Amino acid sequence: MPDFPKNLKFFTPTRRSLLKTAGAGAVLAATAGLPTRLFAQEPLKVAAVYTVPFEQQWVSRIHIAANAAKDRGDIEYTATENVSNTDYERVMREYCEAGNKLILGEVFGVEQAARDVARDYPEVAFLMGSSFKEDAAVPNFAPFDNYIQDASYLTGLIAGAMTQSKNIGMVGGFPIPEVNRLMHAFMAGVRETAGDDAKFQVAFIGSWFDPPKAKETAFAQIDAGADILYAERFGVSDAAQERGVLAIGNVIDTQADYPETVVASALWHFEPTLDRAIEQVKAGSFTAEDYGVYSFMKEGGCSIAPLGTFEDKVPDEIKALVAEREAAIKDGSFTVEINDEEPKSS
Structure with a gap:
């Protein structure tokens, strides 16, 4: 804070006085070394x-x-x-x-x-x-859109290392690009560490929020041999917890609720997307553009959650691989493929 002269007097201006002395206010601000923006922009x-x-x-x-x-x-x-x-x-x-x-x-x-x-x-x-x-x-x-395929791929690397049956269950809401690209990226990561013979059971429940249906679908996949589940929807991790298999989270970190079940999660951070829009609207320059790019990892739009309770359960070489690929994604030397086609069971 600057040191003001002891004899400097402050007053609270009325709206009328501000209107009458608007020009003089700028001069006073400049001569006193104060910023010319006396009032913050309206929210x-x-x-x-x-x-x-x-x-x-x-x-x-x-x-x-x-x-x-x-x-x-x-x-x-x-x-x-x-x-x-x-x-x-x-x-x-x-x-x-x-x-x-x-x-x-x-x-x-x-x-x-x-x-x-x-x-x-x-x-x-x-x-x-x-x-x-x-x-x-x-x-x-x-x-x-939440283009968090970068983080989804990294969780796939971990899932591929944790599965024993090489049978992975995947439960999504709808087979739209926003979901499809995340599943494909996850599957690519799994194949890299588990091998190309990894098997995937893919199902869509036809709803964005129906935990009971997602749970029942996950139960069916576990019964068919899945020992790790990709929880694109709520309800899947509940099934995994009840049956003693593992799960991979999507968009948010739910490990605190499933400490012995959720190994890793791909997190979406909407802040870069929204902050860009707020800035553009305030500047009067908002226009039609694809804001999906602000969900990329290099933009700070996604990340992989801390392993937490699974820190000592994931092999060290896999953690090292994840860290290496994360750095490469951020510096642009490694690109995760974006595949919006509907994934199929194998």
Whole structure:
């Protein structure tokens, strides 16, 4: 803090006095060595529309990042959870009418309706989870996705080293690119350490949030010989825990809940994606671009969770390999393939 002269007097200006002496204020600031920006920029009004509960893995990461931006004063944030696809457009429009300048959400089931809303509110920025790319015809609509294939590949290296049966169960929500690319990256890692003869059981439950169904599907895979499960959905790790097999987490770290079950997890960090959007909206330069790239490991958008309770159970040579590949991914000398095709059981 600078040392101010003892005889310098401070006062609280009224709105009228500020309006009358706006020009003089800048001069006084300059002569006193104070910054010319006397007042912080107003927080950006941001709203989010989610089709699932806040605690669902994918949405929880967006919600955490938005609340972090709110806590540091960058945004005002409000959100609605469990919005049905049939009601999604209405809620989007209500948030636009309420003066929000940035709308977040996931529009995998309402793609066309969401882009129609964006066309009707050109002064509002839309940052939406989507399987489709940006469209110059809708310049205020930018898609994102959790491209965390880098971290998924690393967990595959670990899973391949931990399986004894070389039979891996994989339970996902829907076979869309956002899920497919993570599964393929995981499978590539498994094959690298377990061998090309590793077997995969792949199933999709047709829901983003149905833990009981995911659990039953996982039970069937365990009964068919799987000794490690890829838990793309909630419910899978519960099945693994009950049957005494291992699991690999996705998007969030659940090892604290399953300390003897969840070996490793691929974590998604939405902060780089959201911070980029906030910056662009405040600068008046937000436009249609693919925000998916901000989920890459080199951008800080994903990471592998600490091994925690499995630190001494994963072979040292595998930990060394993971560290080597992680460094190579970050410096660009190793690239994890992005494969959006639907994975099949082998």
